[in-house]
Amino acid sequence: MYTSKITGLGYYVPENVVTNDDLKQWMDTSDEWIQERTGIKERRWIDPKTEDTTAVMGAKAARIAIERAGLTKDDIDFIVFATLSPDMYFPGGGVQVQEMLDMPTIGALDVRNQCSGFIYSMSVADQFIKTGMYKNILVIGAENHSGGLERSTRGRGVTVIFGDGAGAAVLSRSEDASRGILSSHLHSEGKHATKLVLEGPSTQRWVPEILEKNDPEDQTYFPYMDGQFVFKHAITRFSEAINEGLEANNLQKEDIDMLIPHQANLRIAQFIQKKFQLPNDKVYNNIMKYGNTTAASVIIALTEAWEKGKIKDNDLVVLAAFGSGFTWGSVIIKW
Template sequence: MFDYNKVKLTYMYNSRITGLGYYVPDNVVTNDDLAKFMDTNDEWIQERTGIKERRWIKEGSDDSSSVMGAKASKIAIERAGLTPNDIDFIVFATLSPDLYFPGGGVQLQEMLGMRTVGALDVRNQCSGFVYALSVADQFIKTGMYKNVLVVGAEYHSSGLDKTTRGRGVSVIFGDGAGAAVLSRSEDPKRGILSSHLHSEGKHAKELTVLAPSAKHWVPEILESNDENDESYFPYMNGTFVFKNAVVRFSEVIMEGLKTNGLEATDIDMFIPHQANLRITQFVQKKFRLSNDQVHSNIQKYGNTTAASVIIALSEAWEQGRIKDNDVVVLAAFGSGFTWGSVVMRW
């Protein structure tokens, strides 16, 4: 049988990040704020997740996944030294689009006043940005596009069960968006070196929202009118997700390092999906990474799903924690289950 794993493709171009930006709502919601309307407290939340506060879009705000994505994109495009008309393609990752359809990518294209470039929506939840970045990377490496805008944006707060019943999930998630401009480079030793993607659908219902869906659509929703129906809110088997996450994180990081002939000691900056501080700490300890080699911001933003990796990457870069020639590893795990990693040299 032909072994595709032994085939190494050689591309004419490489891709590298030339611009980064992120946006989070001004409204800060602390753990003590949550305790005012559900049975929880700061100690309980920090002990289980590491989260101290998160950003939630304030009622009456014009912000949404697409709007936040556009705000982050403007920053990233400007930092890349480009204009919206220089962008050839959009890859937009979110689980919380403004509309059931069409997706957020076309809304972003309109909001930024772009020409009629293509827009692709990625629905891979927590690993959404890693998947989106890998797609953009291939478009550039094959020579199809020169500049691709990659966005991760989430508006979680409008869809959470903000009662004691839903506290196990609702305390975790926050709103926000991040964007990266991925551009063509002819330097094979800089930029994205490899990406690695996986899925295991048999665990799909361990982290899911069951409705609305094609099986539970508008007539059923209107007919039921049941305030106790939990199918509209996120469900997570927390312990099961944690156990799978720490295994898959480790596997996919090792896969990326091995592919590029690197060791854990070569990592200058590890940017994990901000799912749970305990998961990050477990992986950090396993790979013997110092605090200087890991960037965590879940403490102040919570889990922003498809936006978490790009917000953290943008923040780390802004703080000067990522420098030229650094080896940067991105990794994410989430609903699906899906997981992935990207290895790049800055």
């Protein structure tokens, strides 16, 4: 049986920096209010005058990851693209990246698992490689949130949190069972789906209905989050997913060399860090400067941590995420 190893990493974020003070032009807020609740100081939002879209950012990150893997676009056998904000309702971003990178007619799979999208995508790619079906898989997480946020005081509880960006990893076949992805663990609990949701437009509420109603108070086409409810469940599920991964591999929390949590809220990450008694140098957070980039957050943080030399050969790296669905999971990696 083969194992899968990360051979290339890359990320891309828009140049346009939006600080907490910048948000004052749209809503009643302050830098202190946002930092106290989320830890976020700034985020990147796509400038509409640029070419950037979810797929374009994904392709930019992918080019970097492929080059760092020492491969060419023609060496990639399959694409897994995670996002909640595709350029089009359909088709998804995977086929757009295939075209943008001028790749052969390889398969492209889109994953819609929101904040845990990259974790799910890594697990899918890992299984394809372990069975011998593919040798090199491009895994992308990309999001364009800014265009769909309610830029008003009414929407500030969600809007201040989210940013745009993309990250990519190349997973390659390896015969070294002691390194690479050791295991992945995925879960869901759909009964809480409406606690973090974007209801429409959808097949339950098509655009003509929304236009006909023309209700200025209608908020269903903006993201909704019950913040306290999500926070409470996130800290529980994060811990469960990490412990499940450690137990599956006969490891202890002391064995963790680097924890990369989904960048949902700095307070959640700090709570998990304290619970697992991990020092600052064993947890990587960058939500302060990028906000929550949903499916892109784990891979952007992983790439940054690796670029800064915080992840070394033979390190035990734990990826974990929780988000809308609810869905959550973890990936345990021996670097």
